[in-house]
Amino acid sequence: MAMAMGIAGSDAADDSVADVSVHLTRADRVELLRTMLTMRGIEQRALNLYRQGRVPGSFYDGFGQEAVSTGATFAMAAEDRICALHRDLAAHVVRGTALERILAQYMGRATGVTQGRDGNVHFGDKDLGVVGMVSMLPDMMLVATGMAMAFKLRGEARAALTFFGDGSTSRGDFHEALNWAAVQRLPVIFVLENNQFAYSTPLAKQWTVEPIERARAYGMPGVSVDGNDAEAVFEAVRAARERAIAGGGPTLVEAVTMRMHGHAAHDDMRYVPAELLAQWRERDPIELQERRLAAELDVAALRAEVQAAIDAATAVALRAPMPDPATATDGVFAEQAVPLGDGRAPWSGFARTEA
Amino acid sequence: MAMAMGIAGSDAADDSVADVSVHLTRADRVELLRTMLTMRGIEQRALNLYRQGRVPGSFYDGFGQEAVSTGATFAMAAEDRICALHRDLAAHVVRGTALERILAQYMGRATGVTQGRDGNVHFGDKDLGVVGMVSMLPDMMLVATGMAMAFKLRGEARAALTFFGDGSTSRGDFHEALNWAAVQRLPVIFVLENNQFAYSTPLAKQWTVEPIERARAYGMPGVSVDGNDAEAVFEAVRAARERAIAGGGPTLVEAVTMRMHGHAAHDDMRYVPAELLAQWRERDPIELQERRLAAELDVAALRAEVQAAIDAATAVALRAPMPDPATATDGVFAEQAVPLGDGRAPWSGFARTEA
C-alpha cells in the first residue's frame, strides 16, 4: 500500500534527519523550509480570511503536502515550465509570485493574479512560467506534455512539470498524456501527488495496482518517494529533469503524502480514519525539515520572518480594491500572443547551473 | 514485437494444424470455418457492390481478421452481450443476423439492420444481444463495461465482450474502461484486435510497451494469442469468460493479426511494407482452419454451400426497397425501453452448457 511505503521512507522516531540530495546547499535547504512555511502560513491566513467571509466561494489548501510542490518546483529551472494544482501553492511561491497577489487572488481582488476572474489556486503567473490549472482534472497533464513537445521540436534543453492527484489518474487524459509523452520521449515530469484521497474517495476505489507499475507499462521510469520530505521530492525531480533534458524522456514521480485538511474548507473529513491522520501528523513535512536544519538554524527566527512577510502581504491585499464590474467582459480574446515568461525567481540559481 | 509473437504461434510450413481447445466438437470447428467463410464472402460481395456504386459512403472490411470475431463470439453465450467493431462482421454472423440484412445494411436499404440510418458495420441487432459500434473509438469499451456492471449488480452469471483496435488503445476511454472494470472486478472481456495498423499509423506510434503489460498494470490478466487461429481466440475468450462468470474479473485478450486490406475501400495501403503482407498472407485464418479440418471435411462443398447462401442473400437484399424519406425523422426518441435480447443463435449450444 502506498501509504505504508511513504511512511517507511523515514523514521519518525529518530530525531536526526539525513540529507537526501548532494545537490542542495545549506542555503537551499533553508529555502525549502522557508517556502514550506510560507505556503502553510499563507494558507492558514487564507482560511482565516475565508471564515471571516473575505474569501468568496470555497477554499482548497495543501496542508501537510507542502513538501511536494516545494521540492519539485525547486528542482526546475527558470526556463522550465510548470502546471501547478490546487495543493501546490508552494510552486507559485518558488517561482516568485508575490504573496500579496496570492492573498488578493483568494479574495477576488483586482490585484490578484487573475484579477478576480478566477479563484482559489486556479492561477498561474504567465510571466513566471506557470500555467494556472483548470478544474477539470487532470487536464493540465496534456498541457505540460504539449509544452515539452514544443521544447523537443525546437531542440531546447528545457523541461515541463505537472502535478496531479491520485484521483485524477482514473481519467482518460492521464492515460493520453503518459502514453503520448512516452511515445515521443518528451522532456516532461509527471508528479503524482498521492495524498490517499480524492475528495472522500480512497485509493482502493481508484485503482488496483500502484501507478508506479503503470509508468513501466507506458515505457517510462516510475519513482516513488516520501512526499513529506521536500529534499526527497527535490532529488527525484532533479534526476528526472536531468534525464528529460538529456533526451531520456518522461518520468513519473509519485510523492506519497497525506491530505491533512478536508478536500475544501467545508469538508470535515469524517471519512478519514483518525489513526491515519494521527500517523501522518507525526510526519509533518515542515517539522521534518526543521529537524534536519535544527542544529544550524534559528528556526524560530525564520518562522517569525515568514510570518512577518505574510502579515505585511495580508495588509496590502486587504487594502486592494475589488475589480471594476465594467471590466467583466474584457479580455475574452487576446490581441496578441505572448508566450509564458521565464521569470527571475530566487531559486533559479540552482537549476541554471545544472542545465 | 507483437507481430513476431503472433507468427511464432503456429508454424506456417507444417501442413497439419493442431487443435487448441478441448472444448470444441468437430461440428463446432466446422462452424468456425463456415463463419469465417461467410464473413469473407459477404465482405467480398459487398466490395463488389461498392465498386458497382450500390454501397454508399465508404466501406470497411476485416479481410484477414476473420478468426478474431469468429472465435471470440463463438465463446460467448446467448445471454452474454457483445460490442462488435468494424472488423468484426463474424460477430453478427455468429449471433445469427441474417445475411440479407447485412447486405441490405451496407446498401442503405430499408431492410438493413439499421434500416438505412447508419452504414457499414455500424450496426447491432438489438434482439441478438449486440450493440452496434459508434465511430468514436473505443467508446464501446465503456458500454461493454457498463453491461458487465449491470450483470454484477444483479448477480447474474453473464459476461460482456468488446473488441477494439491497437490504435484505439491510445484514447482515454481505453484507460477508463480497463481501470473501472479492474477496480470493480467486472465480468467483461476486452479483445484487442492488434492488426498492426491504425489506418496508416503503425504500432510504434501508438505505444512503447505491449498492451499486455498494461493489463497487468491495471490488475487484470493479459493474454496474447494468435489472432489468425479462430480456435486459439476461442479458447482464450472461453477461459476469460469462465473467469468472468466465476467472479474473477476482466481479462484483456490480445489477438495478434494483420489487416490485409486497406483501412477502407479507397485506401491502397502503400504504407504497408510488401514483405509484411506477404508474410501474413501465408497465415490466412481460413486456410489455417481448412488445413485443420482437411482430413475430415469436404472443404469445397462447404465453400459452395456458403457461397450459395451469400448469393441468395444478395438477391434478396438487392430486391429490398430504399427507406422511405418520410421516415427520416422517426425514432429519434424511444417510446419505451426494451433491453437487448438474447437471440437464439445456432452456436449458443456451446456456451450454455458451460455456464
Next chain:
Amino acid sequence: MPELTYLQAISDGLRTEMRADERVFLMGEDIGVFGGAFKVTDGFVAEFGEQRVMDTPLAESAIVGTAVGAAVVGMRPVCEMQFADFISCGFDQLVNVAGKMHYRQGLAVPITVRLPSGGGFSGGPFHSQNPEAWFMHAPGLKVVAPSTPEDAKGLLIGAIRDPNPVVYLEHKNLYRRVRGEVPEGSYATGFDARVARAGDDLTVIAYGAMVHVALEATAPELLDGAAVEVIDLRSLVPLDEAAILASVKKTSKVVVLDEANATCAAGAQVAALIAERGFEDLDGPVVRIAAPDVPIPFSPPLEQAVLPGVERVKEACRDLLAY
C-alpha cells in the same frame, strides 16, 4: 404537503424512485459514504447499499459510458456529475453514444444525467456553467431544468422513467435558497412548460434559477401594475412550442431570459422560434437577456456584472412595455 428545499426535493425524488424500482441505481464521485458534494444522496448508502449508490473513480466518460451499457441491459442508471461543468469530460459518450443510439439501432438508453449547474456564488469559470444548449443541439437527448422543489422531484422521476437519455439540470443556486410544498409519494411531471404567473401585458420566458429572477423583476408593483406573464419552460427538449407561442399571441411582447452565455443559448432557440412562428403576434422586438459570452468570473462584482439579475430584467421589461 411537506415543505422541502429544492435540494431535499431532488433527494426525495431519487429516494422515491429507488424504492419503487430496483433497476434504478446511482453513479457518481463521492456520492456514497460522503453523500455527494452537495449532499443530495446523504444517507442513501445506508438505505440502498454501496452497489446502488456507487462511488465511482474520477472518470466522467466512464460514468456516462457505463451507464449507457447498464441501461441497454435493463437498468435505470442515474449519473451525478459533481458539477455540471465536468460533463465536458463525458461529452462524447453522452452526445454520440447515448444520444444517437435509438435513432440508429432502435435501442433505448434510459439514463438520467444530473448536472448541478449555474452560478451566483463565486464558483468561477469551472463551477458555474449552464451547458444545456450543447445538449439541446445534440439530437436524441432530452433536457429538463426545474425551477421549483415540486418540479425538481417530479421532473427527476419523469427523467428516470423516460426511456431516453435525459439531461437533468439542477441549479446549485436554488439548492437551499428555494423551498416549497412537495407532494409526497411518486409522481412524474410532464416535460412541458408551466405558467409561473399569468399576465396579459408581456411575457418573460425563463427556466431554472432565472424563473425566480423573472418573477421578482416583474412584480406588478415594480412595473406600474403591468401584468407580466412568466413562463417556466421546465423542459428544453422537448420544447413546449405551443405554450410559448400561445403566450406570445396573448401578450405580443416577449423577453427571453437565460443565465447561460448568450450565443446559441436556449434563449436563442426560443427567440428564433418566436421570430419565425410568432412573428405576426409580435408588437415589439424579441428581447433577449443572457450572460455575455465570457467565462463566469469568480469575484463577486464581476460575477454580478455578468449574470442576469433582477435589475436588468426589470429595465428590459419596462422598456419593452413602453415600446
Next chain:
Amino acid sequence: MPELTYLQAISDGLRTEMRADERVFLMGEDIGVFGGAFKVTDGFVAEFGEQRVMDTPLAESAIVGTAVGAAVVGMRPVCEMQFADFISCGFDQLVNVAGKMHYRQGLAVPITVRLPSGGGFSGGPFHSQNPEAWFMHAPGLKVVAPSTPEDAKGLLIGAIRDPNPVVYLEHKNLYRRVRGEVPEGSYATGFDARVARAGDDLTVIAYGAMVHVALEATAPELLDGAAVEVIDLRSLVPLDEAAILASVKKTSKVVVLDEANATCAAGAQVAALIAERGFEDLDGPVVRIAAPDVPIPFSPPLEQAVLPGVERVKEACRDLLAY
C-alpha cells in the same frame, strides 16, 4: 491567379503559412506519410519533415491539449481532426482549457483546430456532423467556416495568425466539388461576412456549404427575377452583426440557412439577433431552414430528406417573397 479546389486551397494555405512561420506545425492522425484522410497534407512530410507534420496517436484530447501546451510556449499548432465529429473526444480541452485561458490568466492560446465537417455523401451519423454551435456557445473560441477556395486559404491563414484558439470548419462536401481562383502568396481573410450576391428583395444568410445551396436556390430565373442577397457569414465568432443587420434593413425579409441540426444552431443565433435588433426592419417572419434534430442518416434518400437542399430553400424564398 491559379484555379484550385477548396481542398487544394486549404493545403495551399497551410503550406504558405508553414513556409513563412517556423512556429507553425501540424498534428493529427495519419497526416504524415499518408497525407491525411482527405489528403490535405499530401506531400507535406517531404517538405517539412516528420516533426512539423506529426502523426499522432489516436487521441483527440491529447491532440488539443498538447497543442495548447505548445502554443503557450510560443508555437502555432494546427490540429486536424480526422472528421469534425471526433472533436467530441477533445471537447473538454478545447472548451475549458483553450477557450478560457486568456480571460482567466491573460495567456493567449494561438491554436487552430481544423474540423472536416458536414454531410452530403452518406457519411452517416458520425461523419456528417456540423458542430460549430457547440463552440459558438463556448466563450473564448473563434469559429470560422469558409465557403470558397479563396476564403478557405485566407481564413486558414487568418486563423493560424490569430492569437486565439480558432475552430476552422472545412466542409467535406466542398473539398473537391468547388473550385475557384485563389490568390498566390500569403493573405489573411478577415473574420467578417461577405456579400456573395447583392440583392434588394430578400436576404439569405448562410455559411459553408449552404452558401452554394443558397446561391443556386435563389438564381433570379428560379424566383421570377427576384433579387436575392446572399450573405456568406464566413466567421461565426466573431459574428458580423453589422453586415447581417444592414442586409435585413435593405431587404426586410430574411431566410437563415444552416446545415446543422436546427435547435440552438448558428442559425438560431442569427435569427434571434435579427428578431431583437432588426425587428423594425422586418416585413415578414425570420424563416429558418436547417436540418431537423436527428442524427444525419446514412442512406441517400434519408440523408437527402434531412439536409437542407435547393428545393426547400427555393420554396421558402418564394413563400417569403410573396408574404
